[in-house]
Structures are given as structure tokens and as C-alpha cells.
Amino acid sequence: MAPRKLIAGNWKMNLLKAEGEALVRALGGSLSGTPKPACDVLVCPPFTLLGALAPLCRETGLALGAQDCHAKSSGAFTGDVAAPMLADAGCSHVIVGHSERRSLHGEDNATVKAKAEAALAAGLVAIVCVGETEAERDSGKAEEIVVAQLLASLPQGASAKTLVVAYEPVWAIGTGRTPTVEQVADMHAALRKALGGVLSDAAGLRLLYGGSVKPGNAAELLAVANVDGALVGGASLSHGDFWAICQSCG
Ligand SMILES: O=C[C@H](O)COP(=O)(O)O
Numbered sequence: 001m002a003p004r005k006l007i008a009g010n011w012k013m014n015l016l017k018a019e020g021e022a023l024v025r026a027l028g029g030s031l032s033g034t035p036k037p038a039c040d041v042l043v044c045p046p047f048t049l050l051g052a053l054a055p056l057c058r059e060t061g062l063a064l065g066a067q068d069c070h071a072k073s074s075g076a077f078t079g080d081v082a083a084p085m086l087a088d089a090g091c092s093h094v095i096v097g098h099s100e101r102r103s104l105h106g107e108d109n110a111t112v113k114a115k116a117e118a119a120l121a122a123g124l125v126a127i128v129c130v131g132e133t134e135a136e137r138d139s140g141k142a143e144e145i146v147v148a149q150l151l152a153s154l155p156q157g158a159s160a161k162t163l164v165v166a167y168e169p170v171w172a173i174g175t176g177r178t179p180t181v182e183q184v185a186d187m188h189a190a191l192r193k194a195l196g197g198v199l200s201d202a203a204g205l206r207l208l209y210g211g212s213v214k215p216g217n218a219a220e221l222l223a224v225a226n227v228d229g230a231l232v233g234g235a236s237l238s239h240g241d242f243w244a245i246c247q248s249c250g
Pocket residue numbers: 010098168172173174175176210211212213231232233234235
């Protein structure tokens with residue numbers, strides 16, 4: 001049986017406290033109404049808002065996640081945040097290896113794997129992101145490249161309960177462009193197959209699609225085989241848009 005869908009909002013470096021609280025209250029209000037969406041809903045605000053939003057999320061049934069963590073559990077790493085600190089702040093999830101971390105902060109697969117292992121050790125679910133650049137897509141080898149990226153980024157000891165994988169084509173992030181449903185289906189099938197070779201419960205692992213998910217394309221993308229949810233950037237900053245995407249799960 002396919003896993004229950006997960007719609008995750010990655011706020012990136014956006015929203016101040018009052019705006020974040022208003023968004024979480026609005027989402028919580030929608031979640032408590034009917035009909036209930038056929039998905040779990042996760043918000044990933046900036047670090048500074050986690051403490052303030054944790055009680056609100058708990059009250060309203062929203063899951064709370066962070067956008068990154070350090071690979072070490074403590075130490076002299078000025079400006080970084082450790083996975084146990086995120087758990088302590090009330091997070092259940094953390095995104096690691098987002099393409100913006102990979103490209104703007106030079107994070108390679110080994111770093112992403114170490115961060116994901118730190119997340120698991122702290123009791124968090126790691127959302128490991130992978131995806132090809134436009135040049136890699138044009139080379140005709142996108143599936144091969146992304147599968148290799150995933151296998152090199154996977155934490156030791158992961159299971160469907162502790163790991164989520166997000167496929168985000170770099171060229172689709174924030175651009176308004178999306179792959180065809182066939183391209184998404186082929187990539188997700190390839191990722192599921194590769195995961196099947198290393199995890200005994202790969203069938204139950206959530207594989208998210210991310211990259212320009214909007215209310216207008218969410219239903220089509222979420223209906224693709226092996227797509228178990230979405231990682232939403234820009235559209236997660238609007239209650240109306242994000243909630244419409246959640247409702248697209250059925
Ligand atoms: O983490 C989210 C992705 O980077 C997608 O961002 P986007 O929905 O703004 O394209």
C-alpha cells in the first residue's frame with residue numbers, strides 16, 4: 001500500500017515571527033475543519049521561528065521541521081545548529097541536502113549523509129533532497145545521476161519511518177517550470193527501485209516531488225505513481241496556495 005502523503009512547506013529564508021504565527025494559525029484552523037486533507041502537513045520555518053511556532057504546531061496538528069542541521073551534535077561551529085537542538089526545539093523533521101545548500105554552501109553527498117545520520121541519531125526524520133541540474137537533464141543521464149546522488153547521500157540505518165526522500169530538479173526550483181508527469185514518474189520509479197536495493201521497507205518510504213509545485217499543478221503531480229507528497233517552496237508562504245496543495249491529495 002502506498003504511504004500516506006506528506007505535504008511539506010519549506011519557507012526558506014522568509015517570514016518574520018508575526019507572519020509565521022499567522023500562517024501556522026491559519027493552517028491549523030484549516031486542518032481542524034472538514035473535510036480533512038488526505039495527507040500529513042509539515043512546515044519548515046527558519047531556525048529563529050522554531051521555538052515560537054512549536055507550541056502552535058503541536059496544538060494544531062502540524063508537524064514542524066527545520067531546513068538544515070550540522071553533522072555534529074555539539075561543538076565549536078559558530079552559526080550552525082545541531083540536530084539535538086532541533087529536536088529540543090520541538091522539531092520532528094529536518095531537510096538535508098537541499099540544492100540551495102549543495103550549490104550555495106558547497107555541501108557534497110558525504111556531508112549530506114553525515115547530516116542525515118545526525119538527524120536520525122537525534123530522533124528526527126531526515127528529508128534528503130536530490131535532483132539534477134538542467135545540463136544533467138539535457139545529457140540524458142538524469143536518472144543515473146540522481147540515483148547515484150541518492151545512494152551516496154543515504155544515512156546508515158535508515159528506514160521508511162526515519163527517512164523521506166525529496167526529488168527536486170534544480171532547474172524546476174523557483175522557476176515555474178516543472179518536468180513532465182512522465183519524467184517525474186520515471187525518476188520516482190528509478191529512485192524507488194534503487195531504495196529497494198538498500199532498504200527492506202522501501203515500498204513504504206515517502207518519495208516527495210519538489211520544484212514549482214502550485215495549486216494549479218499539484219493534483220496532476222501528486223497523482224503520479226510513486227509520488228507520496230510534495231516539498232513546496234514559494235507556494236508554502238501563502239495559506240491559500242499551500243492549503244489548496246494539501247487538498248489536492250484528495
Ligand atoms: O524546497 C522547496 C523547493 O526548493 C521548491 O521550491 P519552489 O516550490 O519555490 O520551486
